[in-house]
Amino acid sequence: MPIWADRLVQSLKESDISLVTYVPDINIHQATQLVSADPYFHLVSASREEEAIGIAAGGYAAGRNSAVFMQSSGFGNCLNAVGSLCLPHRIPLPFIINLRGGVGEFNIAQVPLGRGTKPILDVLGIPHFTLTNEDEVEPVVKGAIKLCYASRSPVGICLTAQLHGGKNA
């Protein structure tokens, strides 16, 4: 199992996050496989990214720390859930977003939201951090999640092809 994925999932666990909701892609699958194998977590496969946010928000509302995995294209699916649910209610959810559209991208359809995700997070006032190597995974993920709860705001944690090798890793 890739080191980045192991460190990412361990960091979630050590940050007391036990409910994980997601819509997969190949790289996200590398991490959610570990989540699924660990009985500490409850992993929920959602039909759409805004639904994944709704379920995670419900978990947080009931006192359970939650995180959401999605691809950058899926981030485009869930903007109203972010803007009208997470932000007004101040629901701190880490969004772990696999950023497509960067180095090595081969699919034109992945480029616009791959490029647009971070500017959209900026416009919404949501801090985000980009992971490009496995050594930064643990400090950045744990630090981002600490900020997430301290600020009662979602944070974006962006995964890249430099981190995981892309779709053909």
Next chain:
Amino acid sequence: MRRQDATKLLLSFLSEQPIVSNLGPTTDELWHLGDRNRNFYTYGGMGLCSSIALGVALSTGEKVVSLDGDGSLLMNLGTLGTIGREQPANLVVVVWDNERWSQTGPQPRHTATGTDLDIPKSTTVSTEEELETVFKEALSSDGPWFIVAKIEDVEPLPVSPIEPEVNLHKFRQTFIGPPIRLGQ
């Protein structure tokens, strides 16, 4: 049935069980009839009421009640699949069906046509023979049709070399005919 009376009725059976209420009048009525700390009022996130309730249900052992709306649920029907897959024994979803988007109009909504979200001509097939029979019928009679065809996993073919822009152009041309060029 009036939603306010129905809400009052439901409240009379609940003590501390969490309620998640859909945005708009469902939330307003719940607040007026029985504000309590165990109410989670959704002010935005249209469509997510029952998804939020699912997240609550997965995080507590108590019964959880979702007061959803027909228009909102239709925006997120996929969550019914997720609820079916998770099988939370402690979740109760109530969908108030007024057959309209009441908050914005009202404009009549899908259940107002009497179909109740049902597609009568729906079927599941698992062989090519069954598929052939039903597909021929679907092509020759009025729908809407909904055919679920059970398939098995096979090795994927190479990715097709499609140019999205060219594809759209060619497809569209088949409907509108060749473009009229200036100067011709």
